[in-house]
Amino acid sequence: MHLNVDDRFNRQLPADPIETPSRRQVSGAAFSFVTPRVPSDPKVLHVATDVASMIGLSQDDVQSDSFRRVFSGAELLPGTRPYAMCYGGHQFGQWAGQLGDGRAINLAEVLENGQHFTLQLKGAGETPYSRTADGLAVLRSSVREHLCSEAMHHLGVPTTRSLCLLTTGDSVVRDMMYDGNARPEPGAVVCRVAPSFLRFGNFQILAAQGDVATLQALADYTIEHYFPEIATTSPMRYSELFAIVCQRTADMILHWQRVGFVHGVMNTDNMSIHGETIDYGPYGWLEGFQPDWTPNTTDRSHRRYRFGDQPQIALWNLVQLANALFPLVGEADPLQASVEQFYEQFNEKLTSMQASKIGLDDVVDGDEELVSQLDDVLQLTETDMTIFFRSLANVPKSLDVEQDVEGGLEVIRDAFYAPEEVKDGIRNQWHRWFRSYLNRIRQSRLSDEERRDRMNRVNPKYVLRNYMAQLAIEAAESGDFSLIGDLHSLLLLPYDEQPSQQRWFAKRPDWARHKVGCSMLSCSS
Incomplete structure (x- = not known):
């Protein structure tokens, strides 16, 4: 070898x-x-x-x-x-x-x-x-x-x-x-x-120790080998490094929110300088759309690292990195500017990402409200995030806004964990959202087929739900390693239909709702 x-x-x-x-x-x-x-x-x-x-x-x-x-x-x-x-x-x-x-x-x-x-x-x-x-x-x-x-x-x-x-x-x-x-x-x-x-944390420990010489050596090494776009002789190179790390971190978090991934332990030592997801411990994908969900039992009481707060935690972590780099930069203004830019650019990109998930080819006035209303109705009853967005692509814009709005609910019905709860007030709120949605997609130049294709490229059909990983673990502990390979093959093409793998396009089974390894995970997971 x-x-x-x-x-x-x-x-x-x-x-x-x-x-x-x-x-x-x-x-x-x-x-x-x-x-x-x-x-x-x-x-x-x-x-x-x-x-x-x-x-x-x-x-x-x-x-x-x-x-x-x-x-x-x-x-x-x-x-x-x-x-x-x-x-x-x-x-x-x-x-x-x-x-x-x-x-x-x-x-x-x-x-x-x-x-x-x-x-x-x-x-x-x-x-x-x-x-x-x-x-x-x-x-x-x-x-x-x-x-x-x-x-x-x-x-x-x-x-x-x-x-x-x-x-x-x-x-x-x-x-x-x-x-x-x-x-x-x-x-x-x-x-x-x-x-x-x-x-x-590599930079934080050196700053905490007051070891500016090693801190500078590490920062120079990082720029030379991983950020060649930065001029190594520039007096602003360390603030430029921080600005790029902010951008890459924002893009990573945006993808987490897009696919419903929850890291579970966003400590600063679990944040890569490259803007890559690192350290897979008590992670999980949203089953029901619950912005306050975290898979980490250690964090159950405070929910610091819950799904909805991941962008804010990333920003908090970046501030800690800024503090560590401050001895090299020597002034706060350029670091503060990058922090503010992270917030502004992330929110702008978030709106575009959310619009793409519901099949909008551009963002116009009123779209943010449409997305906000969707976040609300998704929480009225337990609704599977992955199945909902994948199914929404199949809603035809030919549905009559007044007469056939129930047809929209039928298309996404499999995403509800308790479909019998979708009645009365909950049903009415869903109807109101579908009316707004149908009116909006009718304004689009995209055909139903084009919209479905675009949505299916950003909304995966298959994700590594915790119960799937747990099944592979239990089989492996019994000496059967085949499911590891099967799941790996499935997840090579998460946006493809893969009809032979349809059994994995399903809501979390009831047995997994409170099972250790499925809903309850620790930092040793």
């Missing part, structure tokens, strides 16, 4: 001088050298072949024993020195100090077709940042990470990728819901792939 190794981070930035995994506070360094733990009996469960090809691996490479050993942590690529990154972060709004890669190890960096990728093992053992944990991962969380990374990519959402999923042959003890019921679970490792795994 051959990869074009091109390590930069661990050669160009200062390293922690101590080379043991002993837990410690690290200063004056961007990372610590570590060695992955050798698993007892690693087995490859699934490989995303397009990711393998992207980083320069052939089918023969993927099937080799060397692949199994390298991507389980059992063997190092020649000439590489794995490392764990040092960073801090705000967790649930509170500064948590040093955090770092507690169960992630950067294996190597590779260059392929002019693109640079970092390969990171998650669950490959302890690091100086593991605190009281063991640095390992379990099968259930690894299945969720592997499938979701790839599902998000094929939905068109900026994200880290996942090359492969392996079991280690070792048991890992975990208390899944933090309720005192720890039990052994199968251990696993995922290989994540991204341009880099730099987070807001």
Whole structure:
């Protein structure tokens, strides 16, 4: 197996001088050298072949024993020195100090077709940042990470990728819901792939330590390698860096809102400097359209990271990054301008995105009110977000506004979890919205077919609902790994009809409503 190794981070930035995994506070360094733990009996469960090809691996490479050993942590690529990154972060709004890669190890960096990728093992053992944990991962969380990374990519959402999923042959003890019921679970490792795994927290920890020299070195490194559009000699380069990060973060969050994705743990250490979704823990897709829903049981009381507040939290996190970069910029005005621009541009793009979801080819006066009214009626009774928007594309504009408005309700009826509730006042409110909607789409130059095609390109038919992932996890824990591959194949084409996969275009089943792993997820998920 051959990869074009091109390590930069661990050669160009200062390293922690101590080379043991002993837990410690690290200063004056961007990372610590570590060695992955050798698993007892690693087995490859699934490989995303397009990711393998992207980083320069052939089918023969993927099937080799060397692949199994390298991507389980059992063997190092020649000439590489794995490392764990040092960073801090705000967790649930509170500064948590040093955090770092507690169960992630950067294996190597590779260059392929002019693109640079970092390969990171998650669950490959302890690091100086593991605190009281063991640095390992379990099968259930690894299945969720592997499938979701790839599902998000094929939905068109900026994200880290996942090359492969392996079991280690070792048991890992975990208390899944933090309720005192720890039990052994199968251990696993995922290989994540991204341009880099730099987070807001990488800059925050250095600013908090008052280490301006290393902060500047990290910022200069980041600009040189990942933001070439910025002139490295410009005195404004750090504020320009922040402005671009704001734009990319806004675009990422916009995609989250478009497909109904809820991250669950938007701490600043879980925010990528590249504007890519990173760290798939207690995530979820909206089942019923509930803007205040979060999949994270840790956040159930305050709902800080609920779906409807993700744009505001992203903005809050960007302010923390601005604070970290301030020592380099030296003035607040350019940073504040980027924050304000984030807010203005996001809201403008949000209106356009929402209009596209309901099939409007442009935005005119009154469209924001139409969207706002839709948000309201969607919450009158539990209504599946994915099924609703996908079905709405089938509403013909030939329906009579006064006589046939009930026909609109019939088209979307399968999205209701309790269709018997759609009566009296609820029905009347839906009728009023459909009258407004039909009047609006009749003004459009688009035919029904053109509108349906456009809507079906922004409204996925298939998303990785938590119950689907849970079915794959339970099967895998019983030794059947086929559903992992089946779901991966399904989610390669989430906007296609795929008639043979129609069973996955369905509302969450009743058994999953309150099941652990489906509706209840912790940060260990």
